[in-house]
Amino acid sequence: MTATALPDVRPAAPAAWRPATDTLAGTGAMIRFVIRRNRIRLGVWWLVIVGLFAYVEAYYRDIFTTQQALDDFATVSNIPSIKALTGLAAAPNTMGGAVWTKIWMTCSLTLAFGVVFLVTRNGRADEEVGRTELLRSRELGTHAAAVASWAVIAALAVAVGVGVSVVSAVGGLDPAGTGITGSLVLGASMTGVGVVAIGIGALAGQLASTSRGANALGSVALGAFYVLRMVGDLGDGRLTWASPIGWAQEMQPWGANRWWPLALLLALTAVLLAISARLEARRDFGAGLLAERGGPASAPARYATPLGLGLRLQRGPIIGWTLTVVLTAMMFGSVVQAMHDLLDEAAGPVKDLIGGTGIDALLSLLMVLIALVATVFALQSTVSLRADEASGIVEPQLAGALSRARWAGQRLLIPGVGSAVLLLLGGACTGATYGALIDDPGQAGRLALAAVAYWPAVMVLVGVAVALFGWLPRLAIPLTWGVLAAMWFVVLIGDALHLPQWLLDALPFSATPYVPLESLTWMPLVVMTATAAALTWAGLHRFAGRDVKPG
Amino acid sequence: MSQTIEAPTASPVRDLAVEVHGLTKSFGSVQALRGFDLTVPVGQVTGFLGPNGAGKSTTIRILLGLLHADGGTATVLGGDPWADAVRLHRSIAYVPGEVALWPNLTGGEAIDILCRLSAPLEPKRKQLMLERFDLDPTRKARAYSKGNRQKVALVAALASRAELLLLDEPTSGLDPIMEAAFTESIREVKAEGRSVLLSSHIFAEVEKLADRVTIIREGVAVESGTIAELRHLTRSQVTVALDGGAEALAELPGVHDLQHLDGHVTFAVDEDQLPGVLAAVAQLGPRSLVANPPSLEELFLRHYGTELAALNGAER
Numbered sequence: 001m002t003a004t005a006l007p008d009v010r011p012a013a014p015a016a017w018r019p020a021t022d023t024l025a026g027t028g029a030m031i032r033f034v035i036r037r038n039r040i041r042l043g044v045w046w047l048v049i050v051g052l053f054a055y056v057e058a059y060y061r062d063i064f065t066t067q068q069a070l071d072d073f074a075t076v077s078n079i080p081s082i083k084a085l086t087g088l089a090a091a092p093n094t095m096g097g098a099v100w101t102k103i104w105m106t107c108s109l110t111l112a113f114g115v116v117f118l119v120t121r122n123g124r125a126d127e128e129v130g131r132t133e134l135l136r137s138r139e140l141g142t143h144a145a146a147v148a149s150w151a152v153i154a155a156l157a158v159a160v161g162v163g164v165s166v167v168s169a170v171g172g173l174d175p176a177g178t179g180i181t182g183s184l185v186l187g188a189s190m191t192g193v194g195v196v197a198i199g200i201g202a203l204a205g206q207l208a209s210t211s212r213g214a215n216a217l218g219s220v221a222l223g224a225f226y227v228l229r230m231v232g233d234l235g236d237g238r239l240t241w242a243s244p245i246g247w248a249q250e251m252q253p254w255g256a257n258r259w260w261p262l263a264l265l266l267a268l269t270a271v272l273l274a275i276s277a278r279l280e281a282r283r284d285f286g287a288g289l290l291a292e293r294g295g296p297a298s299a300p301a302r303y304a305t306p307l308g309l310g311l312r313l314q315r316g317p318i319i320g321w322t323l324t325v326v327l328t329a330m331m332f333g334s335v336v337q338a339m340h341d342l343l344d345e346a347a348g349p350v351k352d353l354i355g356g357t358g359i360d361a362l363l364s365l366l367m368v369l370i371a372l373v374a375t376v377f378a379l380q381s382t383v384s385l386r387a388d389e390a391s392g393i394v395e396p397q398l399a400g401a402l403s404r405a406r407w408a409g410q411r412l413l414i415p416g417v418g419s420a421v422l423l424l425l426g427g428a429c430t431g432a433t434y435g436a437l438i439d440d441p442g443q444a445g446r447l448a449l450a451a452v453a454y455w456p457a458v459m460v461l462v463g464v465a466v467a468l469f470g471w472l473p474r475l476a477i478p479l480t481w482g483v484l485a486a487m488w489f490v491v492l493i494g495d496a497l498h499l500p501q502w503l504l505d506a507l508p509f510s511a512t513p514y515v516p517l518e519s520l521t522w523m524p525l526v527v528m529t530a531t532a533a534a535l536t537w538a539g540l541h542r543f544a545g546r547d548v549k550p551g
Numbered sequence: 552m553s554q555t556i557e558a559p560t561a562s563p564v565r566d567l568a569v570e571v572h573g574l575t576k577s578f579g580s581v582q583a584l585r586g587f588d589l590t591v592p593v594g595q596v597t598g599f600l601g602p603n604g605a606g607k608s609t610t611i612r613i614l615l616g617l618l619h620a621d622g623g624t625a626t627v628l629g630g631d632p633w634a635d636a637v638r639l640h641r642s643i644a645y646v647p648g649e650v651a652l653w654p655n656l657t658g659g660e661a662i663d664i665l666c667r668l669s670a671p672l673e674p675k676r677k678q679l680m681l682e683r684f685d686l687d688p689t690r691k692a693r694a695y696s697k698g699n700r701q702k703v704a705l706v707a708a709l710a711s712r713a714e715l716l717l718l719d720e721p722t723s724g725l726d727p728i729m730e731a732a733f734t735e736s737i738r739e740v741k742a743e744g745r746s747v748l749l750s751s752h753i754f755a756e757v758e759k760l761a762d763r764v765t766i767i768r769e770g771v772a773v774e775s776g777t778i779a780e781l782r783h784l785t786r787s788q789v790t791v792a793l794d795g796g797a798e799a800l801a802e803l804p805g806v807h808d809l810q811h812l813d814g815h816v817t818f819a820v821d822e823d824q825l826p827g828v829l830a831a832v833a834q835l836g837p838r839s840l841v842a843n844p845p846s847l848e849e850l851f852l853r854h855y856g857t858e859l860a861a862l863n864g865a866e867r
Contacts, residue, residue: 210693294689297659298674304667313653392651396704399615399645399717400668403637548617 023281026140030148034122041121042156045114049107049190050163056103057171060095070098077101079338084230085331090255096173096182097254108190108248109226111160112197115153116218119201122149125211127286136285143277150198150273157194161187175254186253192265196244197222199272206279209288244268306402306410314381314414321377321422325370329426332366333433363430363447364517368509370426371454372488377422378415378458379480382465385411386476389469390551404544412466412536419458427451450515456528457508461487463535470542473549565629568593568715568746569614574623576609576770583609584770586623591715591748596741598761598778599750606770607750608648611719614748615645628715641669644713648720648750650700652692658703659688665707673710680706683732698724709736716740716747722756734759755844787825790817792838800835803828 035042064070074092082088086105089097123146126132132145165187169180197218204217225243232240233249240246247261279289302308311318340359385408388394398404427448435443464483468476490499491509504510511524569591576584583606591597601607612618614627616636625632630639652661659681666672681688686702695703701724708716716737722730737760740747751757757764764781766774774781786807797816801809805824810817820828832840 212693293691294687295657295660295691297657297688298677299656299660299663301667301672303660303664309664313655392647392649393653395612395615395617395647395651396645396665396707397668398617398636399640399643400665401637401641401670402668545619547619548612 023141023143024147025144026138027144027148027151030135030140030144031151034149034152038118038122038152041118042152045111045118046156046159046163049110049114049160050167052110053099053103053107053164054167054171057099057167057173060099060102061171064095064098067093070095073098076338076341079335082335083233087229087233087249090252094173094175094254096168096175096186099168099173100186100253104186104190104249105245107160107164108193108245109222111157111190111194112200112222112245113219115157115194115197116201116204116222117215118153118156119149119198120205120211120214120218122153123202124205124208124214124288128209128211133285142281146202146277146280150202153198154195157191157198160194161189161191163187164190173254178254181257182254185251185257185259188259188262189248189251189253192251192262193245193248195269196265196272199269199276202276203272203279206276206283207289209286209290213288213290306397306407307413310381310384310411310414314384317377317380318414318418321373321418322425325373325422325426326429328373329366329370329429330433332369333430333435334437336362336366336430336434337437358517360517363434363450364514366430367427367447367451367454367515368491370430370451371423371458371509371512374419374422374426374454375458375461375484378419378462379465379484381415381418382412382462382469383477383480385466386469386473389473389548390477392550395548395550398548405540408466408540408543412462415462416459419462420452420455423451423455423458424448446516449520453515453520453525454509454512456525456532457512459532460508460528460535463532463539466539467535467542468539470539470546473546474551566593567591567626568628569597569748570624570626571610571614572624574610574613574625575621576606576613576618577621582770584613584620584623587767587770588772588775589765590775591746592763593746594741594744595762596737596747596749596760598757598764599748599767600752600754600757600764601750601767602752605767607767608719609770610767611645611717611748611750614717615640615643642714644669644708644711644716646701646704646708646716646718646721648723650697650704652695652700652703654693655691657689657691658686658695658699661692661703662688662707662710665704666710669713670711673712676712677706677710680710680736683736684729685732696724698726698729701725702729705733705736709740712743712745714745716745716749718747718749720750720752722751730756786819786821788817788819788843789828789832790815790841791832791835792816792840793832793835794838796835800828800831803831 064073070093074097077088077092077098082101086101086103089100089104091097092101126145135145136142165180165183168174168183168186173186174180174182200221201214201218204221205214208214208217222245225245228243229240229246229249232238232242232246240249244265247264250256251258251261283289300308303312336359340362394407397407425448427450428444430451431443431445431447432441434447435441461484465476465480468479472479487507487509490504490507508528511528513519513521513524567590569589571587571589574584574587574589575582587606587610589597589599589610599607599610609618613620613625614632616632616639619633627639628642632639652658656664662677662681663672666677684702684706686699686706690699692700692703701721705721708718722733725733737747737749747760749757749760758778761778763777764775765772766781792814793816794814797809797811800806800816800818803824804827805821806828807819807821808817
């Protein structure tokens with residue numbers, strides 16, 4: 001394939017079909033190869049999903065010790081937002097049902113997205129960079145690589161299902177006297193979602209000609225199926241049946257315990273894979289059905305400034321994070337009253353978890369969550385400085401009449417201003433939806449102010465990221481995310497680690513007044529802003545004085 | 552060992568676009584430059600030759616102020632490449648060896664961004680260069696091949712009126728037709744009195760364009776001078792199919808390393824003796840004849856192999 005030629009997207013001439021055995025030659029060798037290349041990823045996906053399920057199961061067995069508690073949980077789960085986001089279990093007032101309501105959708109979607117990414121990684125991505133070309137020049141059938149990756153990933157889906165079934169059966173989620181049928185149906189329903197995702201990923205990889213495109217297409221399809229079942233679950237349930245995720249839900253472990261939707265899932269998978277194989281057999285190597293789109297031949301003048309270019313390049317993340325914050329905040333705002341009523345009846349440990357009682361304690365916790373989302377955006381935007389240096393893309397820019405201080409300074413306006421906007425939006429949207437429910441329009445302004453109190457804390461983390469970029473460029477990106485992960489970990493379980501209290505209090509998120517539960521004090525905010533400014537200055541000063549270091 | 556030709560003393564009117572003396576630069580334990588000298592006269596094309604890893608890109612990145620030299624002096628257009636980077640870059644165009652672009656922007660957008668960072672965009676010149684290099688500016692950078700990414704950087708550099716062009720192996724991904732377009736463009740640049748530093752690891756490419764050449768090896772300038780002065784380095788490798796009489800060729804002046812194998816005779820000829828030797832070969836009635844310019848690596852092995860071995864032995 002010469003890379004200069006446009007991919008040939010015309011329907012291929014009806015070429016002579018190759019003998020079926022030839023198209024699968026080398027599948028065995030490819031299976032070993034796919035396992036070797038993905039063994040760590042496969043293990044991590046399995047561990048994350050099964051581990052998440054096991055954790056929630058153990059946690060719920062701890063907090064729901066009576067049937068009364070389960071009945072209460074079932075009652076408060078029967079609200080639109082829970083039905084929309086996670087679906088409601090068929091038998092919500094059983095232990096299995098409670099765990100299902102909490103975590104089934106998360107585990108299933110995690111598996112589905114993981115499967116789509118794995119299919120792309122072993123399919124379209126390899127084809128795009130030319131690795132498959134090298135393999136296909138050997139004795140390897142057209143479909144061998146694809147069939148091998150489908151087989152290995154299907155094994156992952158089965159392993160996840162088996163793992164979840166075992167955890168469920170051993171943990172005793174099945175009501176006495178029902179055997180382990182519910183646990184088996186549960187595992188099979190997750191496997192079914194994973195297997196359908198193989199079909200979705202495979203078809204996306206045939207349609208798109210880039211791995212980015214394939215992942216985007218597969219993700220959009222999963223998102224659409226999720227929304228279809230959401231609308232179905234909120235309404236009369238008919239649209240739930242228009243989505244394969246809905247079919248898996250309707251297997252109803254511990255409820256109807258249906259097996260036949262699994263057959264639907266497997267049949268859909270077979271159809272999707274058959275279409276993919278047919279497309280693969282007829283198209284040119286490297287081509288996709290959807291042509292890569294062109295774009296403008298010239299750029300507006302604002303792209304020649306680092307800020308203008310940065311806004312253009314980060315357009316996707318900026319829009320994505322803004323939508324995430326607004327939707328999450330509105331969801332929080334609409335359920336906060338219901339959560340409060342639930343917690344009122346819950347035992348002491350839950351109250352400890354959120355740091356107090358009353359609706360303000362809950363709102364304060366939500367502000368921390370919004371601040372976390374704003375931090376992830378701000379750090380993603382900040383580490384792009386190092387990413388641009390590592391890829392070498394910064395060099396032609398710095399070879400223009402542009403100082404390093406101006407380049408980095410303008411780029412840092414995006415996380416600086418962007419995180420403030422996200423915090424304000426998040427607080428305001430939580431307040432507006434909550435305020436609408438309790439007829440108090442003042443909540444929007446009050447919570448916007450509470451959320452923006454976290455801005456200095458976010459800026460301290462941005463400052464740490466900039467300092468790392470200046471002083472330890474090669475380690476800056478993993479260390480930045482490591483710092484955030486460590487801080488969040490300590491915020492969640494700090495007291496269990498027996499760390500000194502002064503250290504816990506000094507972390508940016510804990511140092512911020514716990515608004516609106518606590519009243520706003522200025523001192524910590526001023527100190528943190530100054531710290532952030534000092535760290536940022538130190539990082540930028542070092543960057544201006546050191547070598548540019550490509551990755 | 553260094554045969555650097557003395558730089559003319561600086562006069563009020565600048566006659567050197569780049570002047571480098573005793574430049575040193577280390578990355579950890581690796582010494583990339585060990586006292587490197589280079590001059591680029593104004594209005595000339597200076598070839599910058601060396602095998603991969605010799606220090607060409609390091610030198611160019613120091614001249615751009617992307618790297619800070621450990622020692623020695625470097626002057627670019629009369630300024631300090633580190634301290635005066637922003638001011639100097641208004642008059643410099645750069646083509647990197649490995650062109651990284653924004654994958655989701657088009658080639659045309661990238662060209663505009665790069666041009667405007669130094670000077671106002673001249674759409675007519677951009678259009679001219681796009682046509683000359685046959686580049687589609689509406690395609691996303693991620694769909695470009697290596698050669699096309701290189702064309703983006705070349706169009707951006709040549710569409711400007713920069714006083715000094717720093718080109719780091721600019722033709723390594725181009726096909727012969729595009730190399731011809733490149734040659735034409737560099738001749739225009741020179742005709743306008745602008746200066747070019749052109750790095751390459753292929754002697755023939757530099758020979759076509761350059762007025763002067765500096766050869767770098769292991770971070771040191773090993774030769775520097777005009778093309779004519781370096782002519783002695785270019786010894787062609789000749790292979791002829793002969794039925795007999797090969798022994799007589801070995802006696803001719805300028806013929807070296809003659810070997811005889813199955814009716815094929817191979818030998819090396821000094822460039823200035825080539826006409827006489829070829830006439831003698833013609834007398835013998837050869838069935839075929841192939842002549843190749845020597846690769847830079849061969850050239851180095853022949854001229855500097857032992858010195859380099861000694862240098863490396865002393866350092867390691």
